[in-house]
Amino acid sequence: MEHQRPKIVDVARLAGVSTATVSRVLSNPQVVSAETRRLVEEAIRQTGYRLNLAARNLRHRRTGGVVALVPNLSNPFFSQILAGIASVLAPAGYNLLVADTRAEGGESLLAYAEPSRADGLIVLDGSLPAEGLSRRVPVVLACEWIPGLAAPRVKIDNRQGAVMAVEHLIELGHTRIAHVAGPPGNVLSEARLAGTEQALAAHGLPAPRVFPGDFTLESGRRAGAEWLAVPRAERPTAVFLASDAMACGFIGEVQHHGITVPRDVSVMGFDDIELVAHMTPPLSTIRQPREAIGRHAAQRLLDRIAGDDRADDTVLPVELVRRGSTGIVAETPV
Amino acid sequence: MEHQRPKIVDVARLAGVSTATVSRVLSNPQVVSAETRRLVEEAIRQTGYRLNLAARNLRHRRTGGVVALVPNLSNPFFSQILAGIASVLAPAGYNLLVADTRAEGGESLLAYAEPSRADGLIVLDGSLPAEGLSRRVPVVLACEWIPGLAAPRVKIDNRQGAVMAVEHLIELGHTRIAHVAGPPGNVLSEARLAGTEQALAAHGLPAPRVFPGDFTLESGRRAGAEWLAVPRAERPTAVFLASDAMACGFIGEVQHHGITVPRDVSVMGFDDIELVAHMTPPLSTIRQPREAIGRHAAQRLLDRIAGDDRADDTVLPVELVRRGSTGIVAETPV
DNA sequence: ACGCTGAATGCAACCGATTACAAAAAGAAC
DNA sequence: GTTCTTTTTGTAATCGGTTGCATTCAGCGT
Numbered sequence: 001m002e003h004q005r006p007k008i009v010d011v012a013r014l015a016g017v018s019t020a021t022v023s024r025v026l027s028n029p030q031v032v033s034a035e036t037r038r039l040v041e042e043a044i045r046q047t048g049y050r051l052n053l054a055a056r057n058l059r060h061r062r063t064g065g066v067v068a069l070v071p072n073l074s075n076p077f078f079s080q081i082l083a084g085i086a087s088v089l090a091p092a093g094y095n096l097l098v099a100d101t102r103a104e105g106g107e108s109l110l111a112y113a114e115p116s117r118a119d120g121l122i123v124l125d126g127s128l129p130a131e132g133l134s135r136r137v138p139v140v141l142a143c144e145w146i147p148g149l150a151a152p153r154v155k156i157d158n159r160q161g162a163v164m165a166v167e168h169l170i171e172l173g174h175t176r177i178a179h180v181a182g183p184p185g186n187v188l189s190e191a192r193l194a195g196t197e198q199a200l201a202a203h204g205l206p207a208p209r210v211f212p213g214d215f216t217l218e219s220g221r222r223a224g225a226e227w228l229a230v231p232r233a234e235r236p237t238a239v240f241l242a243s244d245a246m247a248c249g250f251i252g253e254v255q256h257h258g259i260t261v262p263r264d265v266s267v268m269g270f271d272d273i274e275l276v277a278h279m280t281p282p283l284s285t286i287r288q289p290r291e292a293i294g295r296h297a298a299q300r301l302l303d304r305i306a307g308d309d310r311a312d313d314t315v316l317p318v319e320l321v322r323r324g325s326t327g328i329v330a331e332t333p334v
Numbered sequence: 335m336e337h338q339r340p341k342i343v344d345v346a347r348l349a350g351v352s353t354a355t356v357s358r359v360l361s362n363p364q365v366v367s368a369e370t371r372r373l374v375e376e377a378i379r380q381t382g383y384r385l386n387l388a389a390r391n392l393r394h395r396r397t398g399g400v401v402a403l404v405p406n407l408s409n410p411f412f413s414q415i416l417a418g419i420a421s422v423l424a425p426a427g428y429n430l431l432v433a434d435t436r437a438e439g440g441e442s443l444l445a446y447a448e449p450s451r452a453d454g455l456i457v458l459d460g461s462l463p464a465e466g467l468s469r470r471v472p473v474v475l476a477c478e479w480i481p482g483l484a485a486p487r488v489k490i491d492n493r494q495g496a497v498m499a500v501e502h503l504i505e506l507g508h509t510r511i512a513h514v515a516g517p518p519g520n521v522l523s524e525a526r527l528a529g530t531e532q533a534l535a536a537h538g539l540p541a542p543r544v545f546p547g548d549f550t551l552e553s554g555r556r557a558g559a560e561w562l563a564v565p566r567a568e569r570p571t572a573v574f575l576a577s578d579a580m581a582c583g584f585i586g587e588v589q590h591h592g593i594t595v596p597r598d599v600s601v602m603g604f605d606d607i608e609l610v611a612h613m614t615p616p617l618s619t620i621r622q623p624r625e626a627i628g629r630h631a632a633q634r635l636l637d638r639i640a641g642d643d644r645a646d647d648t649v650l651p652v653e654l655v656r657r658g659s660t661g662i663v664a665e666t667p668v
Numbered sequence: 669a670c671g672c673t674g675a676a677t678g679c680a681a682c683c684g685a686t687t688a689c690a691a692a693a694a695g696a697a698c
Numbered sequence: 699g700t701t702c703t704t705t706t707t708g709t710a711a712t713c714g715g716t717t718g719c720a721t722t723c724a725g726c727g728t
Contacts, residue, residue, distance in 0.1 A: 252612030278586030
């Protein structure tokens with residue numbers, strides 16, 4: 001008879017009711033009498049009817065979905081944030097979709113900021129253009145943020161985290177402390193660098209030697225190579241890197257050249273990704289509450305969707321995690 | 335005047351043409367005369383008109399999107415596959431959305447397999463129920479697969495990879511070789527275990543001691559603890575783990591207890607995730623062509639969407655990567 | 669001047685649900 | 699039995715583009 005996908009009128013016909021009633025059974029069952037409801041449900045089962053979302057979305061002018069824009073899915077750092085987001089969104093009836101801003105062309109990203117595609121947007125990438133994003137769907141910024149954009153931000157105190165990291169090194173007796181920065185222009189890079197400088201200055205120590213980096217493993221490795229190239233007597237005895245991934249690259253490189261951590265150099269990371277607890281030595285780092293960041297971001301977005309237009313910031317606490325990669329400064333320089 | 339989002343009729347009115355013409359300018363510009371087109375484009379600019387995707391999708395009966403279902407976004411293994419997928423999908427005019435099958439409830443996943451939500455599905459998780467998936471949208475399975483489901487599969491030869499790993503260890507002189515398996519029931523776990531057994535048998539060696547695991551870092555750490563608990567004289571001198579993540583956990587644990595890799599134990603992983611090249615020692619492993627897996631999966635999906643109904647398998651080659659974590663068996667057992 | 673062809677455009681039905689409003693049915697009260 | 703509520707159901711407009719078919723008009727041949 002009908003090879004096509006059944007529509008709501010097919011169900012209605014079979015159940016002997018109008019399409020309106022079928023629709024009510026679907027989205028507002030309690031207004032339909034028990035008997036009619038049973039009839040309709042049976043008809044739905046028999047026809048194998050499935051709702052067409054495009055049609056519902058068109059009528060409702062909403063999509064029931066939220067899109068998260070992530071700079072780089074390969075960074076395990078983001079996945080736990082996404083889990084936190086999903087844990088809040090799912091009970092609220094929204095589903096989460098993730099798009100990688102690196103993988104997709106820059107232009108096409110704005111396509112996600114359409115009310116006809118998503119009801120809201122959680123942006124985890126600070127390098128997106130502000131102008132395209134405003135005036136479209138509700139947006140919340142998490143972790144990174146976009147300077148020009150008035151939207152709620154959920155973040156950590158990056159500067160304070162850096163201060164804690166550097167003070168930990170200072171407590172261990174280090175005075176020549178280097179920093180490996182994140183990508184230039186990135187808001188996180190800048191805050192962490194500023195915190196580093198602030199902590200050193202507060203303790204009367206000279207400004208740090210800064211090696212360039214971009215948060216990636218490979219850039220950490222290069223920083224390691226640069227550190228090795230510094231004459232031994234001048235080498236920083238401690239290095240604070242702006243991401244755990246870079247710290248991994250750094251440690252791998254210097255260990256490969258016979259350096260022992262933390263005897264020859266103490267290393268601090270930032271993020272506390274799962275892996276670094278299992279390295280040899282385990283990495284000392286600054287823990288970000290990733291799950292909580294995700295949960296708060298999702299909650300703020302739900303608020304915004306519900307009409308709350310405040311654009312205030314949520315700042316979550318970080319935590320110093322002392323592990324084996326940092327130690328007291330060597331008594332006798334070899 | 336109008337506070338509402340402009341629709342196509344607003345543009346049409348301003349340009350002095352019909353909605354049909356505006357629509358044509360949008361989706362089929364060459365059929366409209368140059369002059370009219372200019373007029374319409376100007377009107378679009380002035381009104382700030384943006385297409386409503388729900389409406390277009392409803393009419394077209396397609397969405398222009400593909401959903402990838404990933405078991406666990408925190409595993410960096412998947413992100414490169416996703417990059418490969420996006421690199422094929424984007425030029426074809428499809429956009430990619432990612433959903434984490436762990437983060438979302440099981441039931442809600444089937445909601446993604448709706449033609450009104452996505453034009454196709456790439457499933458990277460073998461643990462999903464087959465029945466819900468068939469008969470909905472075109473599906474391609476990548477990496478893992480679902481035994482009952484007739485859909486094209488893009489995968490590697492897991493058994494052959496395991497054989498290569500074990501033969502590498504045998505060449506180095508090892509005879510007591512252990513395996514740390516993936517989660518029971520997983521198709522990859524089983525193929526890799528089978529390959530391990532096959533290679534050992536082919537060389538007249540006894541069946542491997544098998545430690546349980548589930549691909550995660552933590553389960554690798556536990557396997558390390560179990561290995562340490564084996565009396566020294568009986569300890570396997572080489573361990574092949576079914577994932578790199580587990581190998582990291584394993585090495586971290588045994589190094590923590592004074593074991594030196596590869597002197598005391600050789601360790602092989604599987605996957606070649608970026609990080610393992612930077613560990614100390616760098617991990618020997620089996621490389622999966624992740625980017626290529628993603629590209630092939632996306633291409634097969636496009637084929638399917640275009641009506642190609644074959645359900646054949648694509649098998650991509652793996653590669654043995656020799657690094658520092660494997661070495662010749664120690665001459666004199668300490 | 670007249671018919672013919674093809675390009676450009678408009679009309680209006682359509683995609684598949686939702687929902688305001690109206691009508692009908694069922695109870696309640698007297 | 700009649701009137702007034704309250705509940706249940708149906709009618710038809712609507713969400714916002716798309717497209718088959720019809721129409722208009724310019725250009726061309728005879």
